Amino acid sequence: MKVGFIGTGSMGSLLIESFIRSGAMNPGQITASSRTLSKTERLAASYPGLCVVPSNAEAARGSDLVFLCIKPLDFKHVIDDIKASVQPETMIVSITSPVLLAQLEEWLPCKVAKVIPSITNYVCSGASLCIYGSRFGPEDRDRLEGLLSHISEPLCIEEKYTRVVSDISSCGPAFFACLLQRFVEAAVQETGIDPDDATALASQMLLGTGKLLTEGGLSPELLQSRVSVPGGITAEAIRLLNHELDGTFNRLIRTTHAKFYEDVEKVGVSFLIH
Known part of the structure; x- marks a missing residue:
């Protein structure tokens, strides 16, 4: 071919x-x-x-x-x-x-x-x-x-889901890399850990998490429950995350969709004016 x-x-x-x-x-x-x-x-x-x-x-x-x-x-x-x-x-x-x-x-x-x-x-x-x-x-x-x-x-x-599946599959790596970067930066600022060590640890963590969610057969909810003990450190941190992130990803999806439809309109106009 x-x-x-x-x-x-x-x-x-x-x-x-x-x-x-x-x-x-x-x-x-x-x-x-x-x-x-x-x-x-x-x-x-x-x-x-x-x-x-x-x-x-x-x-x-x-x-x-x-x-x-x-x-x-x-x-x-x-x-x-x-x-x-x-x-x-x-x-x-x-x-x-x-x-x-x-x-x-x-x-x-x-x-x-x-x-x-x-x-x-x-x-x-x-x-x-x-x-x-x-x-x-x-x-x-x-x-x-x-x-x-x-x-x-x-x-x-289906074409009608183009934007949201692109958010998850195509843009998602950048979104989660952004979250990982902020996680690492906070760890360095709060504790003084070497940035390269923190990045290596976080990257391997993300790789392993992906494998648990695919090859390991865990759902996101089950993975959290397996790591988080009621009343423990992880549970307290997840409580904070859920509070701080409330609505964040809804706003993210609205933002990507707004830009997408703006681009769709511009493309339609470009086809008409040539």
Whole structure:
């Protein structure tokens, strides 16, 4: 299978590297373009055989599967670049959540889908959230999910839940890294523990917690009850957390959704004015 990548920024380059390092594909299967060609050339220098092309049309032409790893407001321009280069059987996959499948199907004469990856895919972990257009058949889904399964757990979702599942799966690592950072900083400020030691301990704790919640079969509630003794230190700290965090994550989800719908509206306008 020949795969094109349009956009080699943070997530585009992460996907390329993850697919190659996991053995899902070799560099010779990949053709890539980017607005900043030097980024793609640096990537190709690390993975000999990866083909760098100067135009989006060339990245799409002859590819069985094309990943669009670009910003929301760049979509109409890129679609105009590639629509003459794709065939009805070409699979186009957007990784950008505010661009709707209906918009892609209206403007592209091929099979379209959305995949929401996660930074955790870099270590072949976490989920890839898959949303399929009407032209994507069962065999197409199997091919795409077979590729994604090398670096993640592919999960099929409904488009109406795009934002909230992205909050959990894709943004979640940054949210919990923020909480871990604040935890470590407080430990250093209050006790003088070495920051590197505290970070290492907290990171290993988070890794182990993830395993307990997956491989260990514990729910978040059960894990808390297993650690927390009534009237003990952990129970007192959890009481404080529940009080201080009351409503925090509701506000977080409202914030991400507000920004998402703002971006959806901007994308819709960009498709109309070109």
